[in-house]
Amino acid sequence: xxxxxxxxxxxxxxxxxxxxxxxxxxxxxxxxxxxxxxxxxxxxxxxxxxxxxxxxxxxxxxxxxxxxxxxxxxxxxxxxxxxxxxxxxxxxxxxxxxxxxxxxxxxxxxxxxxxxxxxxxxxxxxxxxxxxxxxxxxxxxxxxxxxxxxxxxxxxxxxxxxxxxxxxxxxxxxxxxxxxxxxxxxxxxxxxxxxxxxxxxxxxxxxxxxxxxxxxxxxxxxxxxxxxxxxxxxxxxxxxxxxxxxxxxxxxxxxxxxxxxxxxxxxxxxxxxxxxxxxxxx
Amino acid sequence: xxxxxxxxxxxxxxxxxxxxxxxxxxxxxxxxxxxxxxxxxxxxxxxxxxxxxxxxxxxxxxxxxxxxxxxxxxxxxxxxxxxxxxxxxxxxxxxxxxxxxxxxxxxxxxxxxxxxxxxxxxxxxxxxxxxxxxxxxxxxxxxxxxxxxxxxxxxxxxxxxxxxxxxxxxxxxxxxxxxxxxxxxxxxxxxxxxxxxxxxxxxxxxxxxxxxxxxxxxxxxxxxxxxxxxx
Numbered sequence: 001x002x003x004x005x006x007x008x009x010x011x012x013x014x015x016x017x018x019x020x021x022x023x024x025x026x027x028x029x030x031x032x033x034x035x036x037x038x039x040x041x042x043x044x045x046x047x048x049x050x051x052x053x054x055x056x057x058x059x060x061x062x063x064x065x066x067x068x069x070x071x072x073x074x075x076x077x078x079x080x081x082x083x084x085x086x087x088x089x090x091x092x093x094x095x096x097x098x099x100x101x102x103x104x105x106x107x108x109x110x111x112x113x114x115x116x117x118x119x120x121x122x123x124x125x126x127x128x129x130x131x132x133x134x135x136x137x138x139x140x141x142x143x144x145x146x147x148x149x150x151x152x153x154x155x156x157x158x159x160x161x162x163x164x165x166x167x168x169x170x171x172x173x174x175x176x177x178x179x180x181x182x183x184x185x186x187x188x189x190x191x192x193x194x195x196x197x198x199x200x201x202x203x204x205x206x207x208x209x210x211x212x213x214x215x216x217x218x219x220x221x222x223x224x225x226x227x228x229x230x231x232x233x234x235x236x237x238x239x240x241x242x243x244x245x246x247x248x249x250x251x252x253x254x255x256x257x258x259x260x261x262x263x264x265x266x267x268x269x270x271x272x273x274x275x276x277x278x279x280x281x282x
Numbered sequence: 283x284x285x286x287x288x289x290x291x292x293x294x295x296x297x298x299x300x301x302x303x304x305x306x307x308x309x310x311x312x313x314x315x316x317x318x319x320x321x322x323x324x325x326x327x328x329x330x331x332x333x334x335x336x337x338x339x340x341x342x343x344x345x346x347x348x349x350x351x352x353x354x355x356x357x358x359x360x361x362x363x364x365x366x367x368x369x370x371x372x373x374x375x376x377x378x379x380x381x382x383x384x385x386x387x388x389x390x391x392x393x394x395x396x397x398x399x400x401x402x403x404x405x406x407x408x409x410x411x412x413x414x415x416x417x418x419x420x421x422x423x424x425x426x427x428x429x430x431x432x433x434x435x436x437x438x439x440x441x442x443x444x445x446x447x448x449x450x451x452x453x454x455x456x457x458x459x460x461x462x463x464x465x466x467x468x469x470x471x472x473x474x475x476x477x478x479x480x481x482x483x484x485x486x487x488x489x490x491x492x493x494x495x496x497x498x499x500x501x502x503x504x505x506x507x508x509x510x511x512x513x
Contacts, residue, residue, distance in 0.1 A: 049412055075411055076412045076414070087410075089410075091424075100410070144413060144414060
């Protein structure tokens with residue numbers, strides 16, 4: 001069990017803000033942390049890692065990481081941290097990046113095999129693609145068999161296909177090692193796939209906490225599909241109007257009436273919704 | 283021309299390079315912790331330290347030379363201490379020149395090193411801390427190996443700047459042949475006695491060396507960047 005009760009004054013984009021978190025995390029669970037940018041997610045993660053100071057208490061199992069102002073150095077916390085920008089050591093090969101944490105060839109081999117990186121062992125990080133680099137970063141974070149794995153938007157710089165592939169790998173690693181994990185994410189489908197619990201942070205406070213279904217399915221019970229997208233164009237076809245909306249990676253055409261067409265402006269955010277009476281799942 | 287070449291005295295060059303080499307080595311050792319500290323600190327003292335280190339860039343060499351001469355002379359506390367303890371006379375001696383050069387060239391070592399440290403991805407250093415490695419281990423195994431161009435630039439610029447120094451050397455060292463008469467001072471004296479042939483030869487040698495050294499630095503940095511995959 002990880003018990004967190006911390007406070008810290010932050011200088012956010014919207015002026016001063018107080019981060020005030022009281023939270024308990026089950027051992028072996030996978031927690032997704034979401035919220036608008038500037039809500040304090042990264043700060044919370046960095047405080048847990050010991051990279052930023054705070055006051056309060058953090059107790060992990062029978063170890064005290066933070067008591068009042070007294071903080072255990074990040075070196076002694078035995079955590080794994082995956083940064084959004086990978087932060088690999090450019091002067092070391094893939095394998096050396098892993099060995100830097102701990103010279104444990106058996107574990108390194110296991111991790112590299114699981115993430116299909118075995119052929120890249122001797123390559124330098126800057127010769128790898130973004131997805132490969134992030135997999136190396138993930139392996140590196142697992143090398144000291146961390147008690148707590150912290151990931152700060154690890155997949156946000158990757159394209160959707162790579163993102164989905166890495167989600168599988170994160171899931172596989174989590175199942176194999178059972179590491180308690182906290183991951184910052186903005187992507188609802190990612191949180192739904194990976195986590196067993198979702199926290200929502202706003203202005204430094206937890207405003208929502210529950211299992212992914214409760215938190216993420218906004219239209220629960222109304223049996224509706226609802227997508228947010230950007231209105232790209234409205235064209236007149238014979239007597240009807242067709243709006244072209246970009247939703248995620250897809251463009252869809254939606255028929256709108258002439259009154260609706262007058263109210264809409266190209267470029268605005270719109271919500272497309274429909275009753276889900278006969279959906280096809282392929 | 284050939285006659286002049288045969289009789290040409292090379293001691294001033296040797297002195298220049300000896301002085302530059304010693305200055306570079308000493309400054310490298312001093313500046314490494316200083317620039318690492320300056321790059322990592324959030325202390326309010328930082329601007330003050332930065333201003334002091336940058337002083338030699340803006341001060342006229344004569345001002346710096348005058349203060350150093352005054353501080354090193356036998357009448358000062360420091361000069362007297364060295365004279366009594368080590369039997370070394372600092373003013374108008376090679377040792378004094380080294381001390382003066384270290385002050386004079388300090389910013390040329392500290393500033394490239396500091397910007398080298400500052401250009402490192404801070405997350406990379408944090409990744410090392412999280413992996414359980416101390417600041418010292420991180421400095422030598424992660425920070426320094428990833429800023430080789432900055433290390434080379436700092437060393438070469440310091441070396442070249444010390445070779446090219448004139449005002450401070452003249453103030454602190456005078457022009458004692460074989461002791462403090464370095465190449466730049468020698469050229470000045472040749473021009474003064476209108477020995478233009480020797481002045482030309484000396485100047486040309488300095489020009490070629492300076493150019494070759496700078497060219498090799500830029501070639502190295504260029505190749506290093508393409509090797510580790512930065513354009």
